[in-house]
Amino acid sequence: MAAxxxxxxxxxxxxxxxGAGGGTLANELAxxxxxxxxxxxxxxxxxxxxxxxxxxxxxxxxxxxxxxxxGSFRLARDFAGLPSWIVKAVGGTTTHWAGASLRFQDHEWxxxxxxxxVEGASLLDWPLDAAEMDPWYTLAEAKMGVTRTxxxxxxxxxxxxxxxxxxxxxxxxxxxxxxxxxxxxxxxGGRQACQQTxxxxxxxxxxxxxxxxxTEIPLGEETGNxxxxxxxxxxxxxxxxxxxxxxxxxxxxxxxxxRQAARIVCVAGNTIESPRLLLNSASSMFPDxxxxxxxxxxxxxxxxxxxxxYSIFERPVRMWRGTTMAGIMQxxxxxxxxxxxxxxxxxxxxxxGLPFMAAFLDPGAWGREFTSAIDGYENMAGMWIVGEDxxxxxxxxxxxxxxxxxxxLPTPVVHYDDHPNxxxxxxxxxxxxxxxxxxxxxxxxxxxxxYPSTHNIGTNRMSxxxxxxxxxxxxxxxxxxxxxVSDGSQFTTGAAENPTLTIVALAIRQADHIAREMxxxxx
Amino acid sequence: xxxxDRAGMTRRxxxxxxxxxGGSLLVGASWVTGRSAAWALEVTALKPGxxxxxxxxxxxxxxxxxxxxxxxAVAVKGYDTAxxxxxxxxxxxxxxxxxxxxxxxxxxxxxxxxxxVAVLRGIEKGEFFRTIRAGLVTDLYNQxxxxxxFGYEGxxxxxxxxxxxxxxxIAWL
Numbered sequence: 001m002a003a004x005x006x007x008x009x010x011x012x013x014x015x016x017x018x019g020a021g022g023g024t025l026a027n028e029l030a031x032x033x034x035x036x037x038x039x040x041x042x043x044x045x046x047x048x049x050x051x052x053x054x055x056x057x058x059x060x061x062x063x064x065x066x067x068x069x070x071g072s073f074r075l076a077r078d079f080a081g082l083p084s085w086i087v088k089a090v091g092g093t094t095t096h097w098a099g100a101s102l103r104f105q106d107h108e109w110x111x112x113x114x115x116x117x118v119e120g121a122s123l124l125d126w127p128l129d130a131a132e133m134d135p136w137y138t139l140a141e142a143k144m145g146v147t148r149t150x151x152x153x154x155x156x157x158x159x160x161x162x163x164x165x166x167x168x169x170x171x172x173x174x175x176x177x178x179x180x181x182x183x184x185x186x187x188x189g190g191r192q193a194c195q196q197t198x199x200x201x202x203x204x205x206x207x208x209x210x211x212x213x214x215t216e217i218p219l220g221e222e223t224g225n226x227x228x229x230x231x232x233x234x235x236x237x238x239x240x241x242x243x244x245x246x247x248x249x250x251x252x253x254x255x256x257x258x259r260q261a262a263r264i265v266c267v268a269g270n271t272i273e274s275p276r277l278l279l280n281s282a283s284s285m286f287p288d289x290x291x292x293x294x295x296x297x298x299x300x301x302x303x304x305x306x307x308x309x310y311s312i313f314e315r316p317v318r319m320w321r322g323t324t325m326a327g328i329m330q331x332x333x334x335x336x337x338x339x340x341x342x343x344x345x346x347x348x349x350x351x352x353g354l355p356f357m358a359a360f361l362d363p364g365a366w367g368r369e370f371t372s373a374i375d376g377y378e379n380m381a382g383m384w385i386v387g388e389d390x391x392x393x394x395x396x397x398x399x400x401x402x403x404x405x406x407x408x409l410p411t412p413v414v415h416y417d418d419h420p421n422x423x424x425x426x427x428x429x430x431x432x433x434x435x436x437x438x439x440x441x442x443x444x445x446x447x448x449x450x451y452p453s454t455h456n457i458g459t460n461r462m463s464x465x466x467x468x469x470x471x472x473x474x475x476x477x478x479x480x481x482x483x484x485v486s487d488g489s490q491f492t493t494g495a496a497e498n499p500t501l502t503i504v505a506l507a508i509r510q511a512d513h514i515a516r517e518m519x520x521x522x523x
Numbered sequence: 524x525x526x527x528d529r530a531g532m533t534r535r536x537x538x539x540x541x542x543x544x545g546g547s548l549l550v551g552a553s554w555v556t557g558r559s560a561a562w563a564l565e566v567t568a569l570k571p572g573x574x575x576x577x578x579x580x581x582x583x584x585x586x587x588x589x590x591x592x593x594x595x596a597v598a599v600k601g602y603d604t605a606x607x608x609x610x611x612x613x614x615x616x617x618x619x620x621x622x623x624x625x626x627x628x629x630x631x632x633x634x635x636x637x638x639x640v641a642v643l644r645g646i647e648k649g650e651f652f653r654t655i656r657a658g659l660v661t662d663l664y665n666q667x668x669x670x671x672x673f674g675y676e677g678x679x680x681x682x683x684x685x686x687x688x689x690x691x692x693i694a695w696l
Contacts, residue, residue, distance in 0.1 A: 052678035055665050158685075159693040166696055195684030205680045315695045316674060322690035354675040358585075358664035366584045366647075366656055367640060374664075375587060378674025440696065 005037050005227050010261035012037050013514070014248050015268055016234045016277065019092020020503040021487035022268030023212025024143075026228070027220035028511030034518065036226045037260055038217075039250050041233040041269075042088035045095065046214055050203030054356045057202035061095055063088040066405050067272065071395070071416040074449045078363035083414040084303075085452040086270050090230055091213025093270065093454060094500065095203045098325035099183040099210065100348060101146040102497035103137050106130040107335055108343075108388070111493040114335060115342035120419055121390035122300055126492040127464040127473040136505040144182035144210040144504065145189055153185045154178045155194060158322025160349045163313070163381040167440030168329045168347075171432075175330035179348065182210035182501070183323060189215065198351070200324035232258070235409055236281040237265055237290055237483070245290070245483045251407045264514065264523055268486040268507075271301065271456035275397045275489060276412040278460070291460070291477035291485075296470050298397040300461050301416060302494040303453040305387035305425045308350055309433035310361065311442035312376035319351040319381050327383075332432060333496045341424040344496045345387025347433055352382070360451050373446055381437060385429040386455070388496045390419035397459050457499050460489040474513045475506060482523055486510055550575050555596070562593035564600060568608035573615045576630050577602065577655075580618065583639045584656055585663055589672045598662040599655070614651030621645050 069083035220226035231253035279289040327349030399410040463469025466478035556563035627633040
């Protein structure tokens with residue numbers, strides 16, 4: 001069905017990556033009649049292929065190419081080779097994501113203005129605001145079937161939510177509900193409702209959770225305007241002597257180098273791979289990498305302030321039953337510096353299966369203290385902290401030319417130090433999370449360190465000023481007009497919310513802009 | 524309730540035995556058998572005594588009194604290969620030496636768990652301990668056979684999820 005395009009066809013838009021950003025952009029452009037070739041490093045897996053077994057699924061879906069992390073954050077010690085937990089597959093990390101779909105709060109678009117200068121942080125206002133994003137959010141919510149928007153009912157609460165709700169209300173919190181989730185609470189978009197199966201992270205076997213793998217991608221392919229080339233790993237973007245990009249060199253499923261010509265290139269390989277690709281595309285004209293005249297490519301890597309609180313109760317909770325993240329407490333999401341930090345955080349329900357609980361509860365720990373906690377697994381409830389971390393110029397993705405991947409390409413290195421604001425926020429969130437569980441009857445709480453990041457944002461930041469940002473308000477690079485960034489790496493700051501909804505809203509908006517500019521002959 | 528499912532293990536690796544007396548792991552010419560003698564592990568590259576010590580070390584790292592020895596044995600049996608055996612033999616020899624340094628005849632000869640844990644604390648920064656622990660956290664807890672001991676139910680898709688099977692069943696709350 002998908003139109004195969006010639007590799008020399010320089011009228012196509014080439015999108016690198018098919019996740020929340022790339023997959024959405026690909027379909028939106030295809031629906032507008034624009035020819036798109038999407039290069040996807042991973043293979044194609046659909047609900048019937050997903051495996052509801054944590055390690056087996058991890059082996060099937062996770063991005064496991066060589067990476068290294070360093071810095072003072074604990075993850076660099078616990079999982080030095082696995083800074084992120086993202087997916088290599090058609091659909092990208094929308095296969096793995098939990099579905100939480102929250103809009104930024106109004107003040108978060110203008111973090112510098114509203115928080116003021118924070119020492120050591122490179123806070124900046126987005127060139128966008130809530131009013132400008134409102135219609136795009138509305139489109140994204142409708143596309144994704146987000147609960148508690150557009151008349152979609154909320155999901156029913158599972159045991160883990162009921163514990164969170166009871167404890168949160170007991171300590172005086174008000175905004176507690178089962179979340180705004182891109183998981184069908186009723187049949188929607190030709191997909192069925194959630195069956196409370198758990199394993200949201202391993203790919204939804206019912207297709208109830210929105211994923212570009214079985215929504216945007218096939219819809220785009222049906223138009224005949226989208227060709228997805230799976231198991232094709234982008235190596236570098238090429239340009240002409242006028243400094244405009246002309247095509248993408250990639251390695252195909254057989255490991256053979258290919259080149260696809262392009263009218264426009266959109267980079268959506270997630271926040272580690274996208275800057276890596278720009279840096280690995282350095283040329284004599286752009287010796288520091290493409291779109292990097294500001295020196296900002298790779299900088300301001302953000303991953304949210306995270307952490308978990310698991311608590312053991314006297315009687316069974318069985319938190320793994322039901323939707324993994326359909327529960328949220330939002331009272332602490334506000335900006336209130338009287339707490340000792342700027343920005344805010346959400347507390348969201350979370351559970352891990354026994355194998356991942358053992359691996360992530362307290363990495364490296366052993367002995368009776370650890371195993372007695374695991375013995376309490378059936379009686380555990382869990383929640384996850386997701387808060388705004390401070391952008392820092394020195395938190396960055398670089399490439400290591402001495403360590404190459406299976407294609408001979410320099411590999412990414414992720415450096416991250418916690419900012420004091422991050423530490424203060426995490427401590428506050430642990431304390432509040434423990435208080436919530438205590439109020440619901442917990443007998444022992446386990447403040448659990450951050451996992452490898454699923455929220456990776458900010459390494460090609462958006463700014464109106466070409467000196468301090470990589471892309472403009474459309475995600476278009478300041479240096480190269482026909483080169484765009486279409487994923488979470490364009491985030492100026494991270495806000496307290498799970499990033500996918502904003503990535504999708506930005507992609508819909510970007511598609512509209514690209515189509516308009518192409519129509520006007522500007523691209 | 525017998526929660527041990529032997530599917531996936533070959534006869535050669537795991538042989539059912541009739542009941543014998545308890546005590547520590549029994550070691551034969553090329554096999555290790557459990558205290559209840561409900562299982563036995565044939566070794567090919569490692570010395571049986573080395574495997575017995577490794578199984579005890581695994582239990583001391585992640586002690587769950589309801590998990591039988593055979594599950595710990597399964598978790599470490601991957602070290603019984605020609606290429607891995609030399610490092611494991613050396614590691615266990617060092618472990619025994621460390622135990623002797625603390626006044627025990629050997630690692631297995633330290634009778635209290637706390638005594639063995641004290642020996643392990645002395646080597647926990649070393650490559651051997653870190654390798655064993657890191658492998659174990661996956662190879663022990665990823666065995667479906669032990670999940671029921673923790674109440675964990677694994678996948679539910681084949682049963683239609685929990686929508687009609689207790690996703691919100693927490694009457695005690």
